[in-house]
Amino acid sequence: MAAYIIRRLFAAVLLLLVVSAVTFAIFFLVPRIAGQTVDQLAAQYVGKDANRDSIAAVKQNLGLDQPLYEQYWHFVKAIVAGADYKFGPDASHCSAPCFGYSFKSHVEVWPQLTSRIPVTLSLAVGAAVIWLVSGVAVGVLSALKRGSFFDRFFMGVALAGVSLPIFFTGMLALSVLTVQWPVWGDGINYVSFTDDPGQWAWNLLVPWCSLAFLYSALYARLTRAGMLETMSEDYIRTARAKGLKERTVVAKHGLRSALTPIVTIFGMDFGLLLGGAVITEQVFSFKGIGEYAVKGIQDNDLPIVMGVTLVAAFFIVVCNLLVDLVYAAIDPRVRYS
Amino acid sequence: MIRGDLPSTAPLHPPTKGASLKVKTRKATAVLATAVVLALGASACSSKSDSGKGGGGGAKDAVTDAALTSIVNKSDKKGGTASYEVSDVPDSLDPGNTYYGWVQNFSRLYGRSLTSFKPAAGKEGLEVVPDLAESLGKPSPDAKTWTYKLRAGVKFEDGTTVTSKDVKYAVERSNFAPEALSNGPTYFKAHLEGGDKYQGPYKDKSPEGIKSIETPDDQTIVFHLKDPFADFDYLATFSQTSPVPQKADKGADYVKHIVATGPYKFASYEDGKGATLERNPQWDPKTDPIRKALPDKITIKFKILQRTVDNNLLNNSLTVDAAGTGVAPETQPKVLEGKYKKQTDSPYAGALSYVGLNVHVKPFDNIHCRKAVQWGIDKVSVQQAQGGSPKGDVASTMLPPTVNGYAKFDLYPTQNSAGDIDKAKDELKQCGQPNGFETTLTARSDRPAEMAMATAVQASMKKIGINANIKTFPTGKYFTNFVGVPDYVHSHNLGMIMTAWGADWPTGFGFLDQIVNGSAIKPSGGNNVQELDDPQINKALNDAIANTDATARAKAWGDIDKLVLENASAVPLIYRKNLLFRPENAANVTVTQAYLGMYDYLLMSSSK
Numbered sequence: 001m002a003a004y005i006i007r008r009l010f011a012a013v014l015l016l017l018v019v020s021a022v023t024f025a026i027f028f029l030v031p032r033i034a035g036q037t038v039d040q041l042a043a044q045y046v047g048k049d050a051n052r053d054s055i056a057a058v059k060q061n062l063g064l065d066q067p068l069y070e071q072y073w074h075f076v077k078a079i080v081a082g083a084d085y086k087f088g089p090d091a092s093h094c095s096a097p098c099f100g101y102s103f104k105s106h107v108e109v110w111p112q113l114t115s116r117i118p119v120t121l122s123l124a125v126g127a128a129v130i131w132l133v134s135g136v137a138v139g140v141l142s143a144l145k146r147g148s149f150f151d152r153f154f155m156g157v158a159l160a161g162v163s164l165p166i167f168f169t170g171m172l173a174l175s176v177l178t179v180q181w182p183v184w185g186d187g188i189n190y191v192s193f194t195d196d197p198g199q200w201a202w203n204l205l206v207p208w209c210s211l212a213f214l215y216s217a218l219y220a221r222l223t224r225a226g227m228l229e230t231m232s233e234d235y236i237r238t239a240r241a242k243g244l245k246e247r248t249v250v251a252k253h254g255l256r257s258a259l260t261p262i263v264t265i266f267g268m269d270f271g272l273l274l275g276g277a278v279i280t281e282q283v284f285s286f287k288g289i290g291e292y293a294v295k296g297i298q299d300n301d302l303p304i305v306m307g308v309t310l311v312a313a314f315f316i317v318v319c320n321l322l323v324d325l326v327y328a329a330i331d332p333r334v335r336y337s
Numbered sequence: 338m339i340r341g342d343l344p345s346t347a348p349l350h351p352p353t354k355g356a357s358l359k360v361k362t363r364k365a366t367a368v369l370a371t372a373v374v375l376a377l378g379a380s381a382c383s384s385k386s387d388s389g390k391g392g393g394g395g396a397k398d399a400v401t402d403a404a405l406t407s408i409v410n411k412s413d414k415k416g417g418t419a420s421y422e423v424s425d426v427p428d429s430l431d432p433g434n435t436y437y438g439w440v441q442n443f444s445r446l447y448g449r450s451l452t453s454f455k456p457a458a459g460k461e462g463l464e465v466v467p468d469l470a471e472s473l474g475k476p477s478p479d480a481k482t483w484t485y486k487l488r489a490g491v492k493f494e495d496g497t498t499v500t501s502k503d504v505k506y507a508v509e510r511s512n513f514a515p516e517a518l519s520n521g522p523t524y525f526k527a528h529l530e531g532g533d534k535y536q537g538p539y540k541d542k543s544p545e546g547i548k549s550i551e552t553p554d555d556q557t558i559v560f561h562l563k564d565p566f567a568d569f570d571y572l573a574t575f576s577q578t579s580p581v582p583q584k585a586d587k588g589a590d591y592v593k594h595i596v597a598t599g600p601y602k603f604a605s606y607e608d609g610k611g612a613t614l615e616r617n618p619q620w621d622p623k624t625d626p627i628r629k630a631l632p633d634k635i636t637i638k639f640k641i642l643q644r645t646v647d648n649n650l651l652n653n654s655l656t657v658d659a660a661g662t663g664v665a666p667e668t669q670p671k672v673l674e675g676k677y678k679k680q681t682d683s684p685y686a687g688a689l690s691y692v693g694l695n696v697h698v699k700p701f702d703n704i705h706c707r708k709a710v711q712w713g714i715d716k717v718s719v720q721q722a723q724g725g726s727p728k729g730d731v732a733s734t735m736l737p738p739t740v741n742g743y744a745k746f747d748l749y750p751t752q753n754s755a756g757d758i759d760k761a762k763d764e765l766k767q768c769g770q771p772n773g774f775e776t777t778l779t780a781r782s783d784r785p786a787e788m789a790m791a792t793a794v795q796a797s798m799k800k801i802g803i804n805a806n807i808k809t810f811p812t813g814k815y816f817t818n819f820v821g822v823p824d825y826v827h828s829h830n831l832g833m834i835m836t837a838w839g840a841d842w843p844t845g846f847g848f849l850d851q852i853v854n855g856s857a858i859k860p861s862g863g864n865n866v867q868e869l870d871d872p873q874i875n876k877a878l879n880d881a882i883a884n885t886d887a888t889a890r891a892k893a894w895g896d897i898d899k900l901v902l903e904n905a906s907a908v909p910l911i912y913r914k915n916l917l918f919r920p921e922n923a924a925n926v927t928v929t930q931a932y933l934g935m936y937d938y939l940l941m942s943s944s945k
Contacts, residue, residue: 046519053516092590105426106517106589107608115607174645179652186654191356285641287610293642295426295609 003067008324012317019313020079024072027306028064038064045103045302055104058103061085099310100303109307112292116223119190120288123280124273126204127211128266135216139223140255154220160219170210170283177206188265190286211277215269219262226258262333268316273311372783404682404919404926404936406459412924412942414631419943421637422646423659426609431592432576433511434518439661441576442932445939446635447597447614448579449625451485451504451558452570454931456627456939462929464625464742465570469499469579469598473570476885480565485573487556492619493582494597501558503580505550506538510586511577512771513537513547517588522841524572530563539588565883569888571842574931600630605829611638631925633941644668651677653920656943661935662686663915666724672918673727682917683727684934685739688839690723690787690792690911691732693866697823698776698832705768707905708749710833713761713801717755719910722789727916732909735849735898739930742845742894748902761801773802776832779820782809790910791835805833821863834866837913843931845894846882854878867906874900 031041042058059065063074074083082096092108094101100109138158142151177183188206191199230236239249244299276290285291289308296304403409422877429439432448435441445453445468455461467473471877477483482569486545491499511518512526526532530549538546549561560569572578585596595603596710600622601614614635622630641649647668651656658664664672672681692710700706716731723729731754733747751757778798780791791807800803808831810819819825820834840848852858855870874897881893901907915934919926922945929937 051515051519054519057516092587105429105608106592112608171644175648179648182652185652187649187652282642285638285645287640291640292609 005325008321012321015317016310016314019317020076020310021072022307023306023313024075027302028071029068029247044300049110054103057086061101061103077267099307102301102303104299104301109303112290112304113307113311116289116292117274118192119286120274120276120281120290122190122193122200123207123211123277123286123287123288124270126201126208127215127277128270128273130208130212131216131219132266134212134257135219136223136255138216138220140227140250142220142224143227144250146228151224155224158217158220161213162221164214166210166214166279167283169213170207170280173210174283185300188284207280207286210283211280219266222262222265223258226261227254230254230258256330260327263323263326263330267319267326271316271319272312274315274319276308357504360826379940384776393691393865399919401513401680402684403679404458404917404928406682407927408458408940409919409926410552412631412944413629414924414942414944416631416633417943417945418634418636419632419656419941420945421635421657421659421938422649422655423637423639424641424646425660426639428520429518429592430606430612431518431595432579432895433507433581434520434589434592435576436520436522438933439659439935441574442661442929442935442938443637444576444579445599445628446575446601447595447599447617449491449598450576450578451573452578453574453627453939454929456927456929456937458927460930462927463931465574465737468625469504470573474560474573476567476569478885480567480569480883480885481562483560483562483569485558485574487558488624489556490621490624490898491598492621493580494602494617494619496619498555499580499598500555501552502555504558504578505546505552505585506586507537507579507581508550508577509538509546510581510588514539514588521577522575524575524841525560525577525923528562528564528566528569528572530561532563533738538583549668565920567882567885567887568842568844568846571844571847574842589598592650600625600628604634609639611636613637615643628939629942630923648706649916650918650920653922655920656923656945657920657936657937657938657941658918661915661917661933662848663917666810668918669727669916672916677918680919680921682919682928683914684928685730685737685930686839686913686915686934687737687739687843687930688837688913688933689732689735689737689909690729690835690837690913691735691789692778692908692910693820693834693836694906694908695832695834695866695868696827696906697827697868698830700768700770700774700775701832701906703768704905705764706770706774708799709761709764709768709770710798710803711749711902711905711908712751712757712764713797714908714910715756715797715800716910718755718793718797719790722793723786723911727914728786729913732912735843735853735901735909736894736921737848739934740840740843740845740848740894742898744889744892744895744898746895746899748899756797756800758801765801765803766864768901773804774803775806778805778807778835779831780807780809781812781815783812787835787837794833794835794910816864817862820866822861823858823863823868824860826866826868836864836866838864839913839933845891845897846878849894849897849901850878850882853897853907867903869904869905869906871900874904887926 028224038059039055042055042064045056045058045062063071078094078098079256080096082098085092085094085101094108097110098108099113102109132138138154140156145151174188178187184206188203191203193200236249236253239253276293278290278294281288282294289311292304293308295309356818399409401471411853425627427435427436428437430440430444432444435444449469451468451470452465455464455466465473469487469491471488472486474483474485487499487501508525511521512523513535518537529547531547535541535547551559553559580598581591582596585594593606597603597617600617600620602617604613604615606612616633643665644667646655646658647664650658671677694707694710696702720726720731722731734743736743765773778791778795780787782788788809795805795807820831838852851864853865853869854876855875857865858861858868858870877893877897877900881890884890917936922943924942924944925940927937927940
């Protein structure tokens with residue numbers, strides 16, 4: 001087991017290195033191949049007010065005129081050891097881990113990211129709990145009562161959930177609940193958990209439900225399909241023949257193996273969500289990682305986009321690692337050798 | 338120095354730069370249709386619903402457009418929190434690194450510039466008054482030297498006394514250090530003697546700094562200009578003259594720790610998210626006749642979805658939409674109807690949409706062909722296309738009504754502004770083109786309102802036999818690569834150019850100089866798209882800006898406006914308007930014409 005974890009950890013680190021290299025290449029190598037000069041590349045980092053001085057400053061700060069391998073080395077070194085950027089009267093130190101420095105707003109990307117992670121995390125965790133519980137429960141019950149009114153009704157709702165995008169349900173919930181019937185009369189604003197846990201949950205309730213609606217629909221359908229398949233397996237019949245209680249048969253034998261694909265999907269979904277619940281954060285104006293990514297893209301602020309990409313990749317890799325470990329607990333067929 | 342493209346929230350000149358207009362007018366036509374239907378439906382029962390709910394709180398005196406001419410919901414009550422939200426991020430809250438109109442307005446809460454605009458209703462709001470200075474600037478007779486005396490006893494938030502050197506330093510860093518602070522305008526650099534040579538305070542470490550700004554003592558500051566410039570008091574209203582202590586300046590990082598001189602200081606600032614302002618105990622009301630500073634606290638949040646900002650205004654949980662360009666198109670029908678209507682204001686945005694007729698592109702080199710267009714355009718159809726009367730009024734002059742020097746006239750009056758086909762055809766005959774001609778009409782592809790207007794213009798032209806083919810370009814490169822490049826315009830036969838303009842400061846010169854002065858024609862990035870280079874107009878502009886008599890100057894702007902329209906090379910279409918909403922909790926609400934028709938943030942307080 002320990003050896004397995006170490007192996008997987010090692011692979012994860014390697015994967016992150018590859019991701020960083022690819023990201024680096026996309027941002028620094030591809031534009032050069034496409035024929036951009038160093039000055040044009042630097043000008044993109046400055047933005048619309050690019051002038052000779054500001055371009056020169058970026059070029060020097062990023063070392064854009066150095067060979068590529070050296071640039072990549074600086075890039076990785078900055079993440080590990082930090083870097084200095086010099087503008088105006090003082091140098092700003094971008095301390096490790098330095099995931100880039102926005103030359104447009106003159107801020108380090110990493111503190112911005114860390115200040116936004118709690119928002120995205122709150123959103124993702126709460127929504128995940130709701131969608132897992134409701135999605136799996138509905139899925140199991142639907143499978144067991146296949147063809148019943150319950151099954152048809154909830155599968156209909158699930159279809160609606162999958163079909164309605166969050167910018168529709170979220171916006172609708174917002175205008176109904178903040179203006180029409182102002183249950184949230186002061187609007188929905190993110191409140192930090194450490195400031196006021198009650199307000200935190202209260203304000204997150206609508207975003208959680210909007211986000212969970214989409215996912216739980218998907219999970220209900222997946223669980224239902226998995227359960228239907230498992231429950232028709234031979235070993236279920238054997239279990240029943242042994243005289244086990246139906247509850248034991250469903251929970252211990254049926255659900256356990258039906259859950260395996262759900263956990264896989266969940267790992268990916270959750271990892272992706274931690275990299276930024278882009279639309280939900282936009283709709284509710286939450287300052288999470290997704291909102292940051294959109295801001296970066298809108299302002300053409302490349303270091304932000306790059307930072308978010310790396311962090312999102314990190315979350316996905318970590319979540320997948322966790323999924324691999326969870327397999328052991330739920331699926332006896334998995335062996336770590 | 339006008340920047341060609343711009344950020345998305347209202348900068349000093351919104352239509353040329355403000356993508357906000359672009360976002361907000363997308364569905365304008367459809368929304369307007371809905372609005373009309375709803376308004377008609379609502380009118381039947383409006384008398385009832387109006388007397389019912391909605392008049393609660395302090396908004397009893399509120400009627401539609403009340404804030405255009407009066408201060409709505411007047412209050413002297415101290416305390417409470419005024420909350421601001423904005424759908425975008427500011428270019429910077431650093432007074433020395435911003436071009437946005439709303440930041441200029443907002444920054445007066447924490448920074449005091451040499452002069453400012455009077456916080457007052459209606460026309461009075463255009464008046465320049467001394468702020469950090471004890472009186473307006475004292476010009477030399479040739480308007481090339483300007484002297485200001487600072488008020489005694491003004492302090493920074495840390496208790497140190499503000500000196501003229503801090504003002505000088507603020508001007509130096511904001512105008513001469515593009516490597517770190519590149520957002521703001523550079524009028525001081527353009528007009529100061531030796532401004533083209535000075536390297537800025539970060540590179541030039543000499544203790545005396547730029548020589549053309551003198552500080553003979555701690556209270557006095559003298560600006561030496563290379564040309565006469567009688568509008569200098571307007572330049573002094575820019576947040577760039579609010580003092581910055583050199584030892585606290587960290588270049589672009591200064592925005593994180595701005596040192597306040599106004600009634601508020603920063604309690605917190607988070608990049609991309611917002612800021613909280615609290616009272617600055619070092620601010621002495623005795624030194625400050627223009628600020629009442631009623632709220633105890635001011636909060637501002639960035640990047641809130643426009644729909645959410647609107648919702649928060651409607652449910653009364655927010656005090657003001659800081660961008661000041663009005664509600665989203667989706668919200669328009671809701672506020673133009675029933676109980677919300679009396680809480681709306683539709684002020685002029687200080688900007689004009691117009692068509693430039695390039696005098697070097699045939700046949701517009703002939704004045705009669707230009708006049709044919711002047712007579713031929715159905716301006717009402719253009720007004721409808723851009724979103725109807727809540728978003729703009731039909732224009733007959735270059736200067737919008739809220740610019741100092743505006744004179745009302747119409748050289749090409751037609752019935753209901755619907756165009757006069759006979760007169761247009763008559764001009765075409767005199768031009769030697771009785772059967773009309775073919776030309777190109779340009780517009781910005783990512784500005785739906787402008788595209789809609791271009792289509793309406795095209796339809797008008799068709800009626801008089803002019804076949805205008807619409808050609809579109811992206812906003813970001815419109816002036817730098819296409820319509821602002823004379824060579825490109827000539828070689829591609831771009832006869833009719835749709836554009837819009839708002840002034841960096843609200844005077845005839847601030848508005849006209851960059852769009853009608855021959856000296857504003859540049860190889861690239863110019864805004865004089867007509868390539869108008871009329872010696873009489875150029876001279877009139879240069880003479881007037883050298884005239885220190887404000888009344889004579891104001892009259893001159895109207896006369897120049899008339900000259901431009903006699904030349905017929907620019908066809909004014911629409912004076913643009915914002916559709917603003919004032920929630921019930923907002924007190925002391927009035928529109929300031931000086932800042933592009935948004936509310937005056939110095940006055941504003943909240944009952945919350």
